[in-house]
Amino acid sequence: MGYIHELRKVVGTRPLIMVGACVLLLNDKNELLLQLRTDNHMWGLAGGSIEPGEGLEETAKRELFEETGLTANEISLFNIFSGPEFYYQYPHGDEVYNVVSAYVCRNYEGVLMPDEKETSALQFFPLHKLPPNMNPVDIPIVNELLATQDITSPL
Secondary structure, three states: OHHHHHHHHHHOOOOEEEEEEEEEEEOOOOEEEEEEEOOOOOEEOEEEEOOOOOOHHHHHHHHHHHHHOEEEEEEEEEEEEOOHHHEEEOOOOOEEEEEEEEEEEEEEEEOOOOOOOOEEEEEEEEOOOOOOOEOHHHHHHHHHHHHHOOOOOOO
16 A cells, blocks of 8 residues: 555545455355455455556456455456445544445466455355455445345345
8 A cells, every 4th residue: 555655644544535446256156255354353355545557457456466365367347336335444543435446356366375464364255154244345345246146135
């Protein structure tokens, strides 16, 4: 988060509009990969903010690799999310209004390797058995995925 980190030195914890990308990575059993975040101890999608000069698809692939050790061979745009439900205040006080480009990935390679700085665990979950302690800004994205699969949201 180099760019946002630099902005924070100027604006402090005041709300920023943060553009980023996330990946809904599904394995061959149609299970969703989630990471247990170290900052809020909730399960969420791999993703993060865009860096200057980077494209959103590039951001999604970079964040997926950094946080999980997996390389996305192909991703497809799922949807773009924004609005009041994408406001988030980090445990340390920084406030953001997220604009999230969500991608679906079913074609990937590599070995799961959590980034110990941001991720304490990685796990695939069946879509009908997602953990209850989900990262708030990921819930609307996951709920929309569940709707496309005709699964009633457990969230």
